[in-house]
Amino acid sequence: MDRKIFLIFLFFSFQIIALAKPDGKTETEKNQKGVLRNWFVEAGGVYSSFQDIKFSDVQYTGPGAVLKLGLNREKENVYFWEAAFSFRYSSENASTHDNGKTTVIYPNIYFKYLRVLNDHFLIGGRVDLFDLNMRVITALQNNGTYYMASNFLYGSVIYKRPINSNWNFSASLDLALIGLSKESTSFAMNYNQTRIEKGEVDYQEEAMGEPYPYKFWEFSHIGNRLNLITEFYFHYKTRLSAGYKWEMGHWATIPSYPTTIGAHSIVFRYNFAQKLK
């Protein structure tokens, strides 16, 4: 049921975005503007952090790397969309001891679509088509693997303005509005809390501990879960960009026992293939 609500919301959200005509210009006027398409690659360093109060108050932090490959298309003064695959890797250590290392693997595929509001602002949405934050912890056994799988619909806004003839600046915020997610752990176990609460532990189900398929995924919304992404980019001419990105997630499957994840990235982007119509 939750999944149906999510899909309906998703459908109508994109319909509304697509139908919006915020600048009041006619379609003919818009169609006279150019369409710029970019294939881009982005790479950089990341510093990630994690805390799961269900099992410990200790914070885990550590460095890593991020790589992204994507495509975006911008019709000047009309719309902007982007689709990309990113892969983040980091190695975290506990803040209070040195036993065990955590390897974080985080693939993500998203699509975002925004309409131009005026010269500086674009507004729209982003959807995570695939999002899996996986953590492998040495020195633990049953709880040695953790994951948070999710599909969120974000409200997105981009602010951009030129600095001078060579440089442009842009800042963006993606804030998760609704979504579906599944966390590997429950209050005390390495089985999902929803599965346990529904009394459906079954040792004959081979995929019992797996994130997929979409069994026991939980509906969440901005009121009970905070997920946001902020990005700041400096763009040099049309090919190169440098940026800072911050991602954060905060939720509590068990009240008063929240989980928090965060990542700060410094990235460089290169548009390796451009086409202007």
Next chain:
Amino acid sequence: MQRITYLLLIVVTIGLFSCEKIVMKPNPGTSNLEIFNEYSKLVKEKFAMLEFKGVDIDKLQDSIGQTITDGLTEDQLFEKLAIITNKLKDGHSSIAKEDTLFYYAFYEGYPPGIDREILVNNYIGEEIAPDITWLKDEEDEDMTKAIYGHMPQSADIGYLRVGSWMSTFTNDEVEKIFSTFKNDKGLIIDIRDNGGGDPMLSTKFASYLIDKEITIGSERFKTGPAKNDFIESTLYLSPADSENRFTKEIMVLTDIWCFSATTTFMYSLETLDYVTFVGQKTGGGAGSVADGFLANGWTWDLSVSEFIDINGNHWDNGREPDIPVVLDTTITDKDEVLERALLELNN
């Protein structure tokens, strides 16, 4: 000026919002008392059998807590935590630091239930038992996943030994094992000294020993910090989708080291009237286990569920055999437990 404005904008935005640490709890302390209290809280909130094991954790925390001072050495503090671990009387629950692991010695006071030399030399060794297959682990030749076939003592009674549920079996391997017993009148399953592993694997083997779905009991999981935060899952066992299921007379050989996933295997068969447990009392360990770190890096394991069968029996303290038999290791050509199982199946 404009650039400064942009930079200020970025710095302020990052400063105000860009840190998840704002919503994170501060790191816990690592003083002796803080570590002790952290462990006590974990036991209080997560250990699922405080009532069954008769543990008053508040009282325990108060009494031992009074003896925790900053002057305690690391080893002394570890010993204090181990007092709590020991009081849980649960072989799954443990506390560990660099070179030391402590858990409740559930096996103490029990005689050995198996002698491998006697077993190999007289029943299943390659030289004397050509109809016995030793299924080796492909990744580790020293590891034997299963030993199965027919002993020289009886051509129509199958023998299957699984020493651990930690191995990985392909579906074909499991099928091949059970197809070996297809025409046998009885089967001996030797799980002595099997300390557990993956309950899904032990359940898979159990599914070859039934021909219709059965209810085996319920597992109560800890779902929150309060004393009564439990939710129950009824556990069922469905038969394997196979023509090689075995539902004739079965003797299961047990000892005190039958623990954890082996207990899962046993309680899955509990209601079957053609299954008999022979040997010695088992170790139990019926709960599911979680593990984690204390703030100083020591690791903990705790049972976070408890299993109760359909007759209301709690399995965590082990199960007495239907036919008790003690092994006499001074007689080197006879495994009394195995011999008794053969005798029962031949009658």
